[in-house]
Amino acid sequence: MSEFTDALRVSGAVRLADIDPAATPGSAGSKREGAAALEEGGARLAALQERLFAASRGGGTRAALLIVQGMDTSGKGGIMRHVVGQVDPQGVAIRAFKAPTEEERAHDFLWRIERALPGPGMLGVFDRSHYEDVLIHRVRGLSAPAEVESRYGRIVAFEQGLLDRGIEVVKVMLHISREEQGARLLERLDRPEKHWKYNPGDVDERQEWDAYMEAYEVAIERTGIAVPWHVVPADRKWFARLAVQELLIEALERIDPRWPEADFDVAAERERLLATG
Amino acid sequence: MSEFTDALRVSGAVRLADIDPAATPGSAGSKREGAAALEEGGARLAALQERLFAASRGGGTRAALLIVQGMDTSGKGGIMRHVVGQVDPQGVAIRAFKAPTEEERAHDFLWRIERALPGPGMLGVFDRSHYEDVLIHRVRGLSAPAEVESRYGRIVAFEQGLLDRGIEVVKVMLHISREEQGARLLERLDRPEKHWKYNPGDVDERQEWDAYMEAYEVAIERTGIAVPWHVVPADRKWFARLAVQELLIEALERIDPRWPEADFDVAAERERLLATG
Numbered sequence: 001m002s003e004f005t006d007a008l009r010v011s012g013a014v015r016l017a018d019i020d021p022a023a024t025p026g027s028a029g030s031k032r033e034g035a036a037a038l039e040e041g042g043a044r045l046a047a048l049q050e051r052l053f054a055a056s057r058g059g060g061t062r063a064a065l066l067i068v069q070g071m072d073t074s075g076k077g078g079i080m081r082h083v084v085g086q087v088d089p090q091g092v093a094i095r096a097f098k099a100p101t102e103e104e105r106a107h108d109f110l111w112r113i114e115r116a117l118p119g120p121g122m123l124g125v126f127d128r129s130h131y132e133d134v135l136i137h138r139v140r141g142l143s144a145p146a147e148v149e150s151r152y153g154r155i156v157a158f159e160q161g162l163l164d165r166g167i168e169v170v171k172v173m174l175h176i177s178r179e180e181q182g183a184r185l186l187e188r189l190d191r192p193e194k195h196w197k198y199n200p201g202d203v204d205e206r207q208e209w210d211a212y213m214e215a216y217e218v219a220i221e222r223t224g225i226a227v228p229w230h231v232v233p234a235d236r237k238w239f240a241r242l243a244v245q246e247l248l249i250e251a252l253e254r255i256d257p258r259w260p261e262a263d264f265d266v267a268a269e270r271e272r273l274l275a276t277g
Numbered sequence: 278m279s280e281f282t283d284a285l286r287v288s289g290a291v292r293l294a295d296i297d298p299a300a301t302p303g304s305a306g307s308k309r310e311g312a313a314a315l316e317e318g319g320a321r322l323a324a325l326q327e328r329l330f331a332a333s334r335g336g337g338t339r340a341a342l343l344i345v346q347g348m349d350t351s352g353k354g355g356i357m358r359h360v361v362g363q364v365d366p367q368g369v370a371i372r373a374f375k376a377p378t379e380e381e382r383a384h385d386f387l388w389r390i391e392r393a394l395p396g397p398g399m400l401g402v403f404d405r406s407h408y409e410d411v412l413i414h415r416v417r418g419l420s421a422p423a424e425v426e427s428r429y430g431r432i433v434a435f436e437q438g439l440l441d442r443g444i445e446v447v448k449v450m451l452h453i454s455r456e457e458q459g460a461r462l463l464e465r466l467d468r469p470e471k472h473w474k475y476n477p478g479d480v481d482e483r484q485e486w487d488a489y490m491e492a493y494e495v496a497i498e499r500t501g502i503a504v505p506w507h508v509v510p511a512d513r514k515w516f517a518r519l520a521v522q523e524l525l526i527e528a529l530e531r532i533d534p535r536w537p538e539a540d541f542d543v544a545a546e547r548e549r550l551l552a553t554g
Contacts (some may be wrong), residue, residue, distance in 0.1 A: 054473040081365045088358045089366050090404075096367070127367075182550065189547050195539040197329040203549050262472040270466050272480050273459065 004246045008230040008238070013221045016213050021177040027242065034238035039246045042086035048252035049087040049123055051242065051259060056159060062166045064251050067126045070174030071134070072202045073184035075234050075241075076127050079174070083245045084125050093118055096127040109133040110158055117167065123248075124167075126137025130155060134219050137209045144256040152222035165187020168251045169227045172244055173216060174234040176208050178265040213227040285507040289383035290498045293490050298454040299512040304519065311515035313409055313504045318497040318522045319363035320399040325363040328536060331333070333398025335537020339443045340395040341528055344403045346412070347451030348489060349479045350461035352511050352518075353404050360522045361402050370395050373404040386428065387435055394444065400525075401444075406434060408496055415492045416485050428497035437503040445528045446504045449521055450493060455486050480506070 007025035029037060041134050054066065066084070068076050096118040106114045110130055135141040143151075150249030161206055162169050176184075185206070188198040205212070221230045230247055234240040284302035306314060329341065343361070345353050361369055372393040381389045387407055395401030414420040420428075433499050439446055453461075462483070465475040482489070497506045508526060511517040 054470075058471045059535070069443045077365075077367065080367045085362070088354075088359045088369055089362050089369055090354065090373070092366055094366055102351045113554050126321065140510055185550055189550065191537075193331075195543070196334045197536050198539070198541070198546070200541050200546055200549075203546065203553060205549075206553050261472045261474045262469075262475070264475070264477050266466055266472070268333075268461070269475070269477055269480065273466065273475075276459065276480060276483050 002250065004054040004243050005250055008219055008232055008243060008247075010224060010229045010231055014217055014225070014231065016175060016217055016231070019233065020177060021180065021233045023233040024236060025233070027239060029072065029242075030234070031238045033237075034155050034242050035080065035237050038082065038238070038245060041243060041249060042083075042143050042241065045083075045245060048088045048249060048257070049091050049177045051089040051257040052090070052123070052255060053121040054251060055257040055260055056119075058150045058263065060257065061120045062168065062255045062257065062258065063120055063124065064120050064168045064255065065118055065124040065126065065162065065170070065249070066251075067129045067130075067169065067171045068174065068244070069128060069172065069216075070132050070234065071176060071181060071209075072176035072199075073181050073188075074176045076104050076174060078237055079172075079201070079241060080125065083248065084123070087123065087243070090123065092125065093096065094122050097129055097132060105117070110154070111115050113158075117162070130158070131219055132183050132225075134223075135212065135215045136205075138218070139208050152219070152275060154227045155223045159223070163226060168255050170251045171224075171227050171229050172239055173220065173229060173231050175231050176234045177207075180235045181206060181209075185221060201238050211277055228238075281513045281520050281529065282527055285509055285520060287497055287501060287506045287522075289501070291506075291508065292493055293345065293452060293494055293508070296452060296508055296510065297456065298452050298510045301513060302510070304516060306519075308513070308515045311513075311519050313360065315515070315519050315522060317501050318519065318526060319326050319360075321523055322360075322526050322529070323364045325526060325534070326368050327520065328534040329400070329529060329532060330365070330368040330398045330533040332537055333396075335540065337534060337537065338397045339445065339532045339534060340397055340399050340401065340440065341445045341525070341526075342395055342401040342403065342533065343450065344406045344446065344448045345409070345521070345526060346405060346408050346449065347511065348453060348486075350456060350465075351453045352449035352514050353451060353513055356449075356518060356521050357402065357404060359523065360398070363522075364400065368398065369400050369402065371402045374406055374409060387431070389497040390435075394439070399470075400443040407435070408500075410494045412489065413482075415495070417508070423511045429496070433502045436500070439501060442460055446527045447499075447521075447524050448504050448506050449524065450497065450506060450508050451517055453481075453497075453511045457512045458483060464516050475516050483529060483547050507508075 004026040068079055070076055084092055084094065100112065113130045134148055138148050159169060185202060188194040232240050232243045281303045329339065343383060344357055347353055357371055361371065377389065390407045411425055415425050462479060465471040508516050509520045
């Protein structure tokens with residue numbers, strides 16, 4: 001089980017250059033075995049999610065939140081489709097955070113995050129998140145350095161607040177190599193049915209690769225206090241999906257949701273039902 | 278293709294008692310063959326949904342909306358899980374309409390519906406809908422008869438407006454037998470892990486079965502003008518899922534979404550990307 005997570009969890013400082021994006025730690029499998037494992041894990045994930053959802057109908061207040069960060073093409077969409085897509089869509093709330101709207105910019109950076117948090121019983125998923133406010137904001141100078149500096153501590157306090165409210169949080173950075181990103185962007189250009197996924201701005205961001213890696217290192221080191229980070233090697237899509245699935249399964253196992261007790265008299269209801277013929 | 282839909286589409290008056298809830302029109306298959314067909318159809322549905330989503334990124338404004346109505350235990354949740362769950366969750370917005378909140382009650386009955394409509398490129402799914410306002414409201418007298426009476430025409434106008442805005446709408450009534458509902462409710466009582474799905478109010482509603490069937494007949498006859506109704510026999514879950522899947526596939530085929538054209542110079546971007554090394 002936690003072969004994955006032990007190897008992926010980061011505590012303290014991290015040097016991304018020392019983590020091989022093509023690694024498959026804790027998994028000796030091949031792409032094909034990975035696909036089989038992903039399907040098998042999907043059944044476990046779906047069963048746990050159903051219990052989480054059910055528990056909330058009995059008054060349970062716990063929820064789960066998966067935060068997915070990563071460079072363009074790192075596979076965030078694939079995680080949504082192939083891992084999050086394995087559970088009942090009625091119990092999932094996916095939110096993709098794009099460049100903030102005018103209304104969002106008029107508020108504190110955590111305002112739109114707070115509004116997107118999962119309710120009781122739900123699995124919330126963030127495709128990008130408040131971490132953009134210390135990543136692109138640092139690299140592109142969208143906020144003053146002192147403002148960015150202040151955000152790390154505020155993020156830690158915010159995430160501690162999520163835990164205090166019973167939200168189990170999983171933070172993942174999908175770690176791809178610069179070479180793999182180049183290949184994936186090229187594929188988007190060379191296949192007309194993938195053009196819609198390509199944005200000229202992606203190349204602008206790619207030109208700041210080293211600055212982004214540094215911004216990730218700082219963010220990971222400074223915000224792993226309440227909720228630890230997991231750096232998931234993502235050059236092999238099958239491995240990244242399997243790893244995130246396992247992290248989700250473990251998070252739900254920590255919640256250990258139980259079927260709620262009936263809040264009605266089962267025997268009496270049985271009689272009442274049978275009387276209807 | 279439309280063996281299903283031709284047989285399920287209703288125009289004008291309908292007598293639900295004349296439609297066998299255990300029928301499998303247009304499908305000679307068994308439960309096992311149905312499961313295989315459902316998986317195969319899932320790939321087609323997912324491919325169409327991806328194109329719908331992609332088209333919106335190129336400025337396309339079309340969207341799809343599936344409205345699912347049916348008595349308790351008719352399988353609405355199973356449609357969400359097993360059909361809607363087959364497509365990329367990033368492109369789906371499911372909304373379950375429960376008893377209205379105080380804020381919702383302070384507005385017109387279509388207010389909360391309007392706010393839940395799918396945006397461009399999205400597949401919206403309503404688990405119950407504005408039809409509750411002419412079903413339970415009629416049966417339980419929650420609104421005055423004249424008010425209920427006025428709603429049929431307003432629903433037709435509202436749905437015509439959806440079509441005018443480019444929203445392709447599919448309306449489905451999951452048609453189960455009273456006997457099958459009894460068996461499914463009993464199963465919820467007899468299996469502790471299903472207790473959370475049981476609500477004593479379900480038996481109260483069951484006692485009004487005939488009144489509900491009549492309310493459905495009136496609603497179907499009076500609101501099938503802009504968007505036709507489909508009555509889907511639902512005693513066999515595999516058939517109902519397959520039928521709704523096919524209805525969705527056909528709706529997306531009517532939209533016939535196309536991959537958007539690149540709004541950038543592909544050759545120039547290719548050069549710019551390769552220059553980054």
